[in-house]
Amino acid sequence: MHLKSLLVAVAALSVAAPALAADSLDARLDGLAKAWAHANFEIRDKAAQSEEAARVAAQAEGLAKQYPGRAEPLVWEAIALSTEAGAKGGLGGLALAKSAKGLLEQAERINPAALGDGSVYTSLGSLYAQVPGFPIGFGDPAKARAYLQKAVSANPNGVDSNYFWGDFLFRQGDYAGSVKALERAAAAPARPGREVADRGRHADVLNLLAQARRKAHG
Known part of the structure; x- marks a missing residue:
């Protein structure tokens, strides 16, 4: 191979390598999303759910080590750990x-915009909303409100951002506000490749929406 041809080939490889790495990361993040959705929405036994969520968290941790400086694997590790936490109690x-x-x-x-759907804010907000407060845990309604409002601002039509905002408002006794948020969640567009998560989350939305409507009109 002539030197010029070799240089062209090397240049092409140097351009292709980051693209291939990005494709690999995206594919593995997609795999984490699907594995988490299975653990969170399709496994009913709490012990089995905890075990599967721990496996997803371990995979995400390994990915985070492979891609230091990237936020997305950290977010999925946190989401999986949150599911494991809920299953264990x-x-x-x-x-x-x-x-x-x-x-x-x-x-x-x-x-903070990792995953492009407000997941960082949604996940932090839901943790602050659902974990007990001091002295047992770190729960904090004011921080929950601030993060969940950021999540809705980042993803105003998202199913998760609106569901967790509606869940927070329900917990705070704002049933009318909860209904509005949950109605937006119910109308959220489908996410290609996230069918299991969409189906499971929409079931959560409709269940809580029915409760919020009863409270709002009761």
């Missing part, structure tokens, strides 16, 4: 929730 669940919060804070410092 108790002090073990609280420790996992604290770990998830730390990962999300790290992701927020790197890229």
